[in-house]
């Protein structure tokens with residue numbers, strides 16, 4: 232018997248599977264984009280919880296305003312200014328239940344069935360799914376080494392004239408490719424798009440995970456007319472289990488988000504927000520992030536070395552300068568979904584690149600996560616995957 236509405240995007244279970252692999256006994260998983268649990272500052276989190284419960288327990292365990300706990304929004308407003316040079320008032324920041332909720336709410340805010348959303352191609356699967364669920368027509372725009380191409384955006388805007396309602400981008404150490412937009416392209420894109428009244432949804436999930444350089448300026452920094460909706464998250468710089476993230480938008484847009492958020496869950500978890508605010512007041516979060524990036528930078532080196540050592544030379548990749556993913560290309564015509572099955576049988580999981588293309592027939596790429604495997608697991612897993620890949624390519 233058929234209980235649920237059946238739509239084709241519900242059949243792509245790659246993201247759910249990615250999380251399942253993480254817990255499968257004996258499996259080495261390069262699949263899910265999970266931060267390393269060893270970076271979670273457990274003792275200091277416990278201290279914060281103790282302080283919050285003993286000093287503000289009754290407020291912290293109540294409902295809070297739909298925008299979120301004001302104390303945390305004040306900190307975020309300061310932080311957006313000091314770290315990225317962008318001024319947002321506390322009423323231009325809404326705390327969300329993970330940035331995934333911010334992406335989903337954006338679909339609700341802007342998309343009617345059949346409206347067009349422009350995406351980088353490939354793009355983050357979770358955003359693709361969220362926007363798909365509002366029956367958006369997803370149009371991939373070509374990218375080059377510097378980001379979304381202006382010619383690509385121009386061509387799509389001409390082709391779908393009057394129908395494009397949203398542009399979704401992930402400009403820093405992108406999920407899945409690990410690539411970042413250049414400063415030039417950020418500036419150029421914002422200048423170009425300011426001629427259109429189309430909101431730009433900037434997903435900055437990995438924006439603070441630069442290995443050696445200072446984080447780049449977000450697109451929101453170059454936004455002169457308030458068309459960027461900036462989505463940041465504590466998941467990658469603190470811990471995802473808090474489910475606390477923030478969405479910044481100028482007032483006229485924020486009104487929509489307020490109504491949607493209120494209907495979705497009234498507000499995000501009050502206690503999680505108080506906990507994070509206390510943590511930020513008593514700890515140096517920038518120092519904490521430096522610890523995370525130095526661990527990930529090392530793990531990225533280990534993975535890149537392993538790929539060079541164990542994979543056939545026809546497999547190409549570019550080492551990222553931040554984030555948590557390495558993107559590999561197999562020779563044209565080779566299907567990473569077939570490799571995936573063989574690799575899982577051999578005890579190693581990854582995500583085939585096909586899942587990240589909303590509407591293109593590209594099958595020869597794959598995404599490997601490096602943040603969540605020890606050096607030993609990474610080496611062992613890559614040795615197996617390299618061997619399986621070599622056999623697969625010679626078939």
Ligand SMILES: Cc1ncc(COP(=O)(O)O)c(C=O)c1O
Nearest residue numbers: 264329330331355406436464466
């Ligand atoms: C690019 C990107 N955006 C958003 C998210 C959602 O993260 P969260 O809801 O934990 O903030 C993820 C999760 O992996 C991601 O990779």
